Amino acid sequence: MKFPRTSGGFYAWLFQRLTGILLVILLIIHFAITHNFPKGGGVTYAAVAPRLATATWKVFDLTFLVCALFHGLNGVWMVVQDYVHSETAQTWIFYALCTLGLILLVLGAITVIPFKA
Amino acid sequence: MLEKPSVIKRYRLHIGTIAWILHRVTGLLLVFYLMLHIWVTHHLSQGPAGFNKVMKAVQSPLFLFLEIGLLGCVLYHAFNGLRIIIVEFSKEGVEAHKQIFAAMMAVAIFLFLVGGVPMFIHFLHTLAG
Numbered sequence: 530m531k532f533p534r535t536s537g538g539f540y541a542w543l544f545q546r547l548t549g550i551l552l553v554i555l556l557i558i559h560f561a562i563t564h565n566f567p568k569g570g571g572v573t574y575a576a577v578a579p580r581l582a583t584a585t586w587k588v589f590d591l592t593f594l595v596c597a598l599f600h601g602l603n604g605v606w607m608v609v610q611d612y613v614h615s616e617t618a619q620t621w622i623f624y625a626l627c628t629l630g631l632i633l634l635v636l637g638a639i640t641v642i643p644f645k646a
Numbered sequence: 647m648l649e650k651p652s653v654i655k656r657y658r659l660h661i662g663t664i665a666w667i668l669h670r671v672t673g674l675l676l677v678f679y680l681m682l683h684i685w686v687t688h689h690l691s692q693g694p695a696g697f698n699k700v701m702k703a704v705q706s707p708l709f710l711f712l713e714i715g716l717l718g719c720v721l722y723h724a725f726n727g728l729r730i731i732i733v734e735f736s737k738e739g740v741e742a743h744k745q746i747f748a749a750m751m752a753v754a755i756f757l758f759l760v761g762g763v764p765m766f767i768h769f770l771h772t773l774a775g
């Protein structure tokens with residue numbers, strides 16, 4: 530497919546779709562494994578810790594985290610662009626969303642990366 | 647910036663419009679859940695005691711009930727999102743967008759019942775103690 534020449538908005542649009550598809554796949558895996566589908570069972574420390582301590586799940590969870598934060602906050606940004614008409618306010622909200630994303634990314638990363646069972 | 651023409655009081659509620667509104671509402675709710683989820687999961691760093699304590703709090707009847715709503719939001723947002731991608735990337739998708747919406751919602755509602763009914767029963771059990 531040939532895409533037209535464009536500005537940053539095109540990439541936001543494209544990545545919203547790519548992360549969206551990825552999130553559907555990752556979410557199915559995340560949900561099925563975490564909730565021990567179809568048997569079910571409590572999500573306790575003893576049940577989740579050994580899995581979360583493995584490198585494979587750390588990579589999985591970090592990918593999941595990055596995709597979810599981008600998709601979610603980019604979604605909020607799209608809503609903001611539709612309803613907030615002042616450019617100054619838009620700029621401030623943009624930086625606020627970036628900061629929020631960074632805080633959540635760090636909070637998620639310091640949970641996932643150094644985790645030992 | 648495009649202004650809404652003053653003669654338009656309100657846009658007509660076509661299926662696509664309703665789908666779009668619901669996509670935004672469920673999307674915003676899911677962002678709120680994502681923040682909560684990252685914060686709750688962070689308690690893993692405090693070891694078994696800290697994590698199990700916060701998990702117990704979010705397994706109260708109120709949260710079990712809200713989780714059914716979460717399932718609904720996730721399913722709607724995921725299946726409508728897939729519809730958006732199909733419609734945007736194919737000519738056939740544009741022409742059959744209403745049928746695609748119906749099909750996606752049929753799957754979403756089916757999965758909502760499959761997941762939501764056991765969740766509701768579990769909620770009632772917890773409520774009864």
